[in-house]
Amino acid sequence: MKKLLLFSLIVLSLGILGDANLQAQKKKKGGGSAPIRALLITGGCCHDYDMQKNIFMKGVSERANVTWDLVYEQFEGREHQIGIYKKKDWAKGYDVIVHNECYGGVADDDFVNAMVKAHTDHGVGVVVLHCSMHSYRAAKTQEYRKLIGVSSFNHGKKSPITVTKLNKTHPVIKSLPDDWVTPEGELYNTNSKAHPDAKMWESATALAEGKIPSTEAAQTCIWVNEYKGCKTFGTTIGHHNETMMDPVYLDLLTRGLLWTCGKLQDDGTPAKGYGKKGK
Numbered sequence: 654m655k656k657l658l659l660f661s662l663i664v665l666s667l668g669i670l671g672d673a674n675l676q677a678q679k680k681k682k683g684g685g686s687a688p689i690r691a692l693l694i695t696g697g698c699c700h701d702y703d704m705q706k707n708i709f710m711k712g713v714s715e716r717a718n719v720t721w722d723l724v725y726e727q728f729e730g731r732e733h734q735i736g737i738y739k740k741k742d743w744a745k746g747y748d749v750i751v752h753n754e755c756y757g758g759v760a761d762d763d764f765v766n767a768m769v770k771a772h773t774d775h776g777v778g779v780v781v782l783h784c785s786m787h788s789y790r791a792a793k794t795q796e797y798r799k800l801i802g803v804s805s806f807n808h809g810k811k812s813p814i815t816v817t818k819l820n821k822t823h824p825v826i827k828s829l830p831d832d833w834v835t836p837e838g839e840l841y842n843t844n845s846k847a848h849p850d851a852k853m854w855e856s857a858t859a860l861a862e863g864k865i866p867s868t869e870a871a872q873t874c875i876w877v878n879e880y881k882g883c884k885t886f887g888t889t890i891g892h893h894n895e896t897m898m899d900p901v902y903l904d905l906l907t908r909g910l911l912w913t914c915g916k917l918q919d920d921g922t923p924a925k926g927y928g929k930k931g932k
Contacts, residue, residue, distance in 0.1 A: 686926025697755030731758030749778035778913025802857030802878025837893035
């Protein structure tokens with residue numbers, strides 16, 4: 654039997670990050686824009702999700718007008734099925750769902766398909782980070798891979814990653830420094846040279862590729878995707894806390910999140926009302 658390490662945690666409208674209801678009332682009075690309502694789903698093996706949930710939510714909310722709900726389920730084993738995915742219309746009311754989870758052993762196709770359907774039924778934005786690409790890889794269904802825009806099943810050794818932009822005009826990526834090197838790293842394989850089933854889906858647009866010294870093959874590591882009315886931003890970067898705390902990384906994640914919600918301008922800055930403190 655799986656041992657519960659940390660109980661399932663749901664936090665609604667974290668006070669330190671703002672209150673959606675108050676902001677909505679403010680908007681009605683002409684005093685500003687209602688914040689983006691975001692749900693972060695996290696937990697699983699192999700990563701410091703206890704710390705990363707705070708790094709991510711705080712870092713993004715310092716850069717954009719976002720309020721958060723959190724689902725945090727930390728279990729031993731990779732077969733755990735996150736409980737909220739079994740609830741009807743769990744994605745309803747959110748502007749964006751952020752996935753930073755690692756449960757790669759889930760092989761239940763019906764469970765995975767229903768989870769994806771909740772996204773597409775409500776047309777929410779989707780952000781997928783690092784091990785979310787390896788989550789549900791044991792399932793045969795392709796629906797989750799179509800939603801995130803990539804099929805990835807393994808990774809290289811831990812090493813800082815040199816990131817090279819492939820699309821310098823896309824608003825998500827244009828302000829990323831050229832040849833940025835991550836503080837730490839774990840490069841996921843996203844092409845068939847590294848794994849026979851790895852690939853970027855045709856619906857995805859590659860924005861940057863990463864390379865580590867131990868391998869000749871560069872791998873797409875930042876991209877955007879669109880599937881059944883959902884806009885997805887994805888990056889395989891983000892294994893270590895040192896990388897997640899890097900301002901370059903947090904700036905990138907913020908732009909990606911805003912893009913999925915239609916709140917990123919062509920120059921890569923937040924739309925009016927969706928920047929820091931609602932500016």
